[in-house]
Amino acid sequence: MSAPYALTLSGLSKSFRDTVAVAGVDLFLEPGEILCLLGPSGCGKTTTLRLIAGFDKPDAGSVRIANRMVYGPGVNESPEKRRVGMVFQEGALFPHLTVAQNVAFGLPKNADRKEIVADALRLVNLEGYDRRYPHQLSGGQQQRVALARALAPAPDLILMDEPFSSLDRSLREQLRMEVRAILKARNATAVCVTHDQEEALQLGDRVAVMNQGRIEQLGSPEEVFHNPDTRFAAEFFGVADFLPAWQDGDCLTSEVGRTPWPAFWPSPWPANRELQIMVRPDCLDIAPNENGNGVVVDKEFLGAFNIYSVELPSNNRVRVMMSHITHIDTGTRVTVSPREGHRLLPFIGGRAFFNAPEYMEQISAPAR
Incomplete structure (x- = not known):
């Protein structure tokens, strides 16, 4: 007992x-x-x-x-x-x-x-x-x-x-x-x-x-x-950024990378249902590249590491954690990409639905 x-x-x-x-x-x-x-x-x-x-x-x-x-x-x-x-x-x-x-x-x-x-x-x-x-x-x-x-x-x-x-x-x-x-x-x-x-x-x-x-x-x-x-839990328990995402074939795609399209999600995705992905600073990597997809607009020194703020073509910004030995000047164009082993977490309407197929019926219904 x-x-x-x-x-x-x-x-x-x-x-x-x-x-x-x-x-x-x-x-x-x-x-x-x-x-x-x-x-x-x-x-x-x-x-x-x-x-x-x-x-x-x-x-x-x-x-x-x-x-x-x-x-x-x-x-x-x-x-x-x-x-x-x-x-x-x-x-x-x-x-x-x-x-x-x-x-x-x-x-x-x-x-x-x-x-x-x-x-x-x-x-x-x-x-x-x-x-x-x-x-x-x-x-x-x-x-x-x-x-x-x-x-x-x-x-x-x-x-x-x-x-x-x-x-x-x-x-x-x-x-x-x-x-x-x-x-x-x-x-x-x-x-x-x-x-x-x-x-x-x-x-x-x-x-x-x-x-x-x-x-x-x-x-x-x-x-x-x-x-x-939820988005509240993500932002209060840690640092999190949210970016628009969209369906591209069998992938959920964003400006910083893509992840496999969840098998239980409707396809094609309803146009009136906004998708986002959540990324934390440790999930991303940046490297200088004159043809890159972002520009460094700010740097915060935190001792053992730096937090870089990177502006994307959509004008959305993401924060990226890099070792203190990495030095990238403000104004540098960089490539932003997911780090190996990290995943982009899909969000819908302020909630994470990656492992919640029970919500799909509600999401598939026409918006009112």
């Missing part, structure tokens, strides 16, 4: 007056899974976290944690009874308490506090820091204390609200990998809210891209990055 889900959201909804913040979210987490809720400001990710924690009351739907109903018909457990650990943006440590006292704050009175605190600090590599105060710690150390405090009571679920946003870039990158290792060492189930694409890539086992209160796409970081369901 399979273990119950660590978290189940069913039809979760919340509005603030006329603004819909969360619109019928359905979601489940396996025990030990780390989920990143990713999206822009106002997409509903933080409200979803607050509904799970019990800080806000849903208008509809249910919340189950470790197969226990904490919100639903006739049930609304208070936050302190939900067995949830919270890690906030700033760590939210008590400045007048020592590290050990902060970690012990949420523990039951009858617990072996000293042993639990020592174990939690050992887990986050802060042994010997128990008598220090928050102002004596670096930002990264403060966040690790906050994580130790959240883990100490052995909660069923850890909730993290943009826990690395106040840290500098190098510390942020280091700490999120440390936090992932700590969570995995405890087999802890966690939900992390973030607007940082790199954070979602590195931290999450799965990523839920949110837009206007709904989950736009849910999947592994690799799945969402390489096979985005």
Whole structure:
């Protein structure tokens, strides 16, 4: 018999007056899974976290944690009874308490506090820091204390609200990998809210891209990055450009290359249905060529690589990632082509349909 889900959201909804913040979210987490809720400001990710924690009351739907109903018909457990650990943006440590006292704050009175605190600090590599105060710690150390405090009571679920946003870039990158290792060492189930694409890539086992209160796409970081369901997911989770495309015999053709025409697509293609292809900067290559199909109009230096902006004959532009050892001047005419092993992803009406034959009947119908 399979273990119950660590978290189940069913039809979760919340509005603030006329603004819909969360619109019928359905979601489940396996025990030990780390989920990143990713999206822009106002997409509903933080409200979803607050509904799970019990800080806000849903208008509809249910919340189950470790197969226990904490919100639903006739049930609304208070936050302190939900067995949830919270890690906030700033760590939210008590400045007048020592590290050990902060970690012990949420523990039951009858617990072996000293042993639990020592174990939690050992887990986050802060042994010997128990008598220090928050102002004596670096930002990264403060966040690790906050994580130790959240883990100490052995909660069923850890909730993290943009826990690395106040840290500098190098510390942020280091700490999120440390936090992932700590969570995995405890087999802890966690939900992390973030607007940082790199954070979602590195931290999450799965990523839920949110837009206007709904989950736009849910999947592994690799799945969402390489096979985005929608234009929004493609552009928010990575860098993406979209170009017009058309049918040319048995190929789907664009200004930068072609891909085989999907066997399940209608042929000939209806003239009133616009086709596009999605390309990411790492999907394309450029080489100087006086008869090339593009002109370099801008270059962005990003250390290990350059991002070239190339204008095509249609006046559309694509971004191309090249090694920092490649030097191409602005104004140079170049040939733009797909890199070997990369594919051009077809889009129709803002949605990717490469692996969605169930939509073809709808697309084949006359436009109204």
